[in-house]
Amino acid sequence: MKKVGNHNSISRKIIYSLALMLTFSFTSFSQATPPAEATPAAATATAAPAAAAGGDAVAGKALFNANCAACHALDKKMTGPALRGVTARHAKDWFYPWIANSSAMIKAGDADAVKLFNENNKSVMTAFPQLSKQDVDNILAYTDEPKPEAPKGLVTTDDGGLKPDNAGGISNNVILGALCLVLLMLVIMLFFVNNVLTKVAKANGIEVAAKEERLPIWKAFAKNQFLVLVSSIFLLLASGFFVYGYLMQIGIDQDYAPIQPIHYSHRIHAGSNGIDCKYCHSAARVSKNAGIPSLNVCMNCHKNISEVSDTTATPEHSKAFYDGEIKKLYAAVGWDGAKYTGKTSPVKWVRIHNLPDFAYFNHSQHVTVAGIECQKCHGPVQEYEIQKQFAPLTMGWCIKCHRETDVKMEGNAYYTKIHEELSKRYGVDKLTAAQMGGTECGKCHY
Secondary structure: OOOOOOHHHHHHHHHHHHHHHHHHHHHHHHHHOOOOOHHHHHHHHHHOOOOOOOOOHHHHHHHHHHHOOOOOOOOOOOOOOOOOOHHHOOOHHHHHHHHHOHHHHHHHOOHHHHHHHHHOOOOOOOOOOOOOHHHHHHHHHHHOOOOOOOOOOEEEOOOOOEEEOOOOOOOHHHHHHHHHHHHHHHHHHHHHHHHHHHHHHHHOOOOOOOOOOOOOHHHHHHHOHHHHHHHHHHHHHHHHHHHHHHHHOOOOOOOOOOOOOOOOOHHHHHHHOOOOHHHHOHHHHOOOOOOOOOHHHHHHHHOOOOOOOHHHOOOOOOHHHHHHHHHHHHHHHOEOOOOEOOOOOOOOOOOOOOOOOOOOOOHHHHHHHOOOOHHHHHOOHHHOOOOOOOOOOOHHHHHHHHHHOEOOOOOOHHHHHHHHHHHHHHOOOOOEOHHHHHOOHHHHOO
């Protein structure tokens, strides 16, 4: 019998190599897993409130965010000075009258009060007579807390967030590479097995049966005229359906959410802070267009708000990210934190809602006269982190709304006479916008 080689030794080497690679990959997985006890220990260390003598730091933080955070930060100068460790700068009894009425102390000539007033561009501090001495003690206890450090097992990222410290483990790239090597070894093993079996078959005189030649499937299909006819009709109808669907989507940008030059979160402003849409988009009440708010409207609040609260951050956007976007606003209006420098730069906002030129839409007619809420057309903007186009804004969508929406007549003298006449004609108590002419072509196309 013809020798076919010692294929057992080859298979044995392959199996040993495979076992070694699997062992290495399992070891990598175990090393890449962070220790479970690191996070709870760190969380316990950071969660414990540092209660200063006579004050509750936890209650003080809530008072600080509600009354002081607009002008002060713990570790950064804003309109007022940074307040971490402020109790070391003045006597404790000095803070009670200062917080209650700083202007009175300045007029009385208190040396520390006058010095502090001059050092901060003579900015007048808001008086807080409603704060009790216990409230002040709580705030001071919060300012005396040491600056928190990154918990054990975590490191600080460039944007101020935290991430697991995997310096002692093996990265995911190494694990992926190990798995790829295991897969490669399996492929090589199959190749060698096939080669060995082929040699064994030849050595034993076994002939592999040749494959019978068959007619290619495309030739068999082409010879069947009935299948060709049915397939052609089906392809023609399917093509027409998809072409029609594609053409009907031209100009429809539903869910369009472009990235703006300055990140603006409706979730924070309209949602968490409850700001009325028409405070920023005031033109929607009296104009055809809702308008883009000018940056001075933003500065009405952000002149004294240079950073967001600790609870604003999300897994996608850290506090450092939001604070950086406020700095972009300051750069655009030329605000250095204390005064306007005169160096401004325009913000090139990206338009989201675009109607064709032949379609007429008037915001004031819908917002002021009809009393339609902004969310009716723009969706739950108070939940949007990034503003998007909520509705398709097609003619069919508008007509459907006009046919289903009753006109609000309460306190609307504009429609009183029209409603009385048309309600008799249609025999209804409430008229829809369509019954009042809301589907006439000339209303929207002129």
